[in-house]
Amino acid sequence: MHALRRSSGLLGRLQHCVAAPCLTSVPHSELQKRENSASANTNYFIKEALKELEYPQKLQRLLLTPQREVLVELVITKDNGEIETFNAYRVQHDDSRGPYKGGLRYHPKVDLDDVRSLASLMTWKTAVMDIPFGGAKGGISVDPKLLSERELEKLTRKLVQAIKDTIGPQVDIPAPDVGSNASVMAWFFDEYSKFSGFSPGVVTGKPVHLHGSYGREAATGRGTVFATREMLKATGAGHIADKKFVIQGFGNVGSWAAEIFEEHGGKVIAVSDAFGAVYNENGLDIKALRRHIADGDLLSAFSEGEAIDKGTILSITCDVLVPAAIEGVINAETAGQVEAKYVVEAANGPTTPEGDKILRERGIIVLPDIYTNGGGVTVSFFEWVQNLQNFRWEEEEVNKRLDRAMTEAFAQIWEISRQKKLPLRTAAFVKALQSVTRAHLHRGFD
Ligand SMILES: NC(=O)C1=CN([C@@H]2O[C@H](COP(=O)(O)OP(=O)(O)OC[C@H]3O[C@@H](n4cnc5c(N)ncnc54)[C@H](OP(=O)(O)O)[C@@H]3O)[C@@H](O)[C@H]2O)C=CC1
Ligand SMILES: O=C(O)CCC(=O)C(=O)O
Numbered sequence: 001m002h003a004l005r006r007s008s009g010l011l012g013r014l015q016h017c018v019a020a021p022c023l024t025s026v027p028h029s030e031l032q033k034r035e036n037s038a039s040a041n042t043n044y045f046i047k048e049a050l051k052e053l054e055y056p057q058k059l060q061r062l063l064l065t066p067q068r069e070v071l072v073e074l075v076i077t078k079d080n081g082e083i084e085t086f087n088a089y090r091v092q093h094d095d096s097r098g099p100y101k102g103g104l105r106y107h108p109k110v111d112l113d114d115v116r117s118l119a120s121l122m123t124w125k126t127a128v129m130d131i132p133f134g135g136a137k138g139g140i141s142v143d144p145k146l147l148s149e150r151e152l153e154k155l156t157r158k159l160v161q162a163i164k165d166t167i168g169p170q171v172d173i174p175a176p177d178v179g180s181n182a183s184v185m186a187w188f189f190d191e192y193s194k195f196s197g198f199s200p201g202v203v204t205g206k207p208v209h210l211h212g213s214y215g216r217e218a219a220t221g222r223g224t225v226f227a228t229r230e231m232l233k234a235t236g237a238g239h240i241a242d243k244k245f246v247i248q249g250f251g252n253v254g255s256w257a258a259e260i261f262e263e264h265g266g267k268v269i270a271v272s273d274a275f276g277a278v279y280n281e282n283g284l285d286i287k288a289l290r291r292h293i294a295d296g297d298l299l300s301a302f303s304e305g306e307a308i309d310k311g312t313i314l315s316i317t318c319d320v321l322v323p324a325a326i327e328g329v330i331n332a333e334t335a336g337q338v339e340a341k342y343v344v345e346a347a348n349g350p351t352t353p354e355g356d357k358i359l360r361e362r363g364i365i366v367l368p369d370i371y372t373n374g375g376g377v378t379v380s381f382f383e384w385v386q387n388l389q390n391f392r393w394e395e396e397e398v399n400k401r402l403d404r405a406m407t408e409a410f411a412q413i414w415e416i417s418r419q420k421k422l423p424l425r426t427a428a429f430v431k432a433l434q435s436v437t438r439a440h441l442h443r444g445f446d
Pocket of ligand 1: 177179220249272274310325346373377
């Protein structure tokens with residue numbers, strides 16, 4: 001711990017970084033910590049793990065503080081000739097273990113505080129999964145459903161033009177998140193390459209025919225299933241095959257997780273999206289449901305299930321509840337209604353500290369986000385490696401490596417949890433904090 005005394009030098013450098021690259025200044029009100037904000041919730045969980053580690057205050061601050069925050073305004077001309085502006089963010093939390101890495105969220109409610117929280121989660125996730133990346137996240141305050149494809153493309157290209165000097169294949173590598181997808185990543189790659197030459201490694205989650213990786217689209221859902229399998233095994237609960245699952249969110253992560261749970265013999269008895277929910281006590285036919293949605297039909301109109309109020313999804317009796325949509329859904333009001341033995345956090349930040357406390361008191365085991373959904377960034381890492389090598393792996397190879405990564409990370413978290421008698425979330429943060437701290441100490445601060 002001797003080297004930690006030098007952390008004030010690094011803090012100085014970080015403070016400089018925070019101020020220097022902002023393309024417009026961040027409103028002071030935005031920078032103030034909000035009670036119960038997403039970043040306050042994330043920091044609460046980190047601090048809980050820091051109590052186990054007893055690191056000096058300056059080091060704690062270094063681990064909690066993002067290294068750089070970029071806020072830009074994007075202006076596009078819409079198809080009808082009107083001009084519209086959007087706020088966009090990229091927060092780079094920590095790069096001690098490798099280039100910054102994390103998705104781009106296109107959502108009307110996204111703000112700097114959300115992105116700050118999500119960037120921090122990426123730092124701990126890459127460390128938990130032991131892949132050589134740091135943590136970052138980006139977002140645009142936009143409802144992508146209200147833009148035409150052409151407008152969305154323009155907006156993405158404007159984002160690249162605005163942040164191109166702070167990203168790059170060895171610097172910061174974005175990826176899909178809520179509201180963005182492989183097409184967005186293709187535009188991103190194309191626009192960046194205009195400035196820097198052919199650079200497929202600047203972004204992951206690209207279409208498979210355009211330097212994407214087999215298996216990336218399904219990776220977060222598939223990783224969630226592997227994670228659940230390991231948890232059920234370790235806790236003596238048996239296999240996925242005889243379990244009932246309820247999934248909130250039926251986008252990329254939720255729908256792939258549902259399909260792969262079903263492939264493993266699990267019964268997915270209810271799923272929801274932003275507009276509705278559908279239930280079948282014998283298990284929904286997930287492939288048929290996905291086809292139904294791909295045809296443009298409402299999830300709740302699926303004829304092989306009963307439409308239910310989406311507000312009831314968290315309280316349906318099941319073995320495993322999988323929040324796979326948005327933040328903060330399991331909170332002081334809802335945690336008491338959860339009727340599952342396990343909560344598997346496929347979404348980022350679905351449980352607030354208050355919600356987490358209630359689940360713990362009720363003996364419900366929570367598999368934390370920074371591990372559960374780490375399959376996405378793990379296969380993003382595989383994609384990046386393939387891009388650097390100009391080479392392609394078979395899907396079977398990708399999935400096998402993903403399985404190994406999820407299994408090994410679980411074993412380490414489980415061991416810490418057992419040895420230190422900690423909930424899995426705190427154990428995961430302990431593992432991640434130790435790994436990131438070790439990287440900082442080895443690299444030095446001068
Ligand atoms: N994509 C990835 O690889 C990764 C994603 N994650 C996390 O997983 C979560 C989901 O991301 P992803 O699947 O990519 O996003 P998508 O945009 O593909 O899907 C989000 C899903 O959540 C639904 N949703 C939105 N609001 C609500 C609500 N209030 N109640 C119920 N459902 C709702 C959406 O419904 P609708 O379609 O009707 O809008 C949609 O089905 C996020 O927390 C994300 O950060 C984590 C790691 C990697
Ligand atoms: O694939 C990636 O690089 C990051 C995905 C992401 O944003 C996440 O894990 O939350």
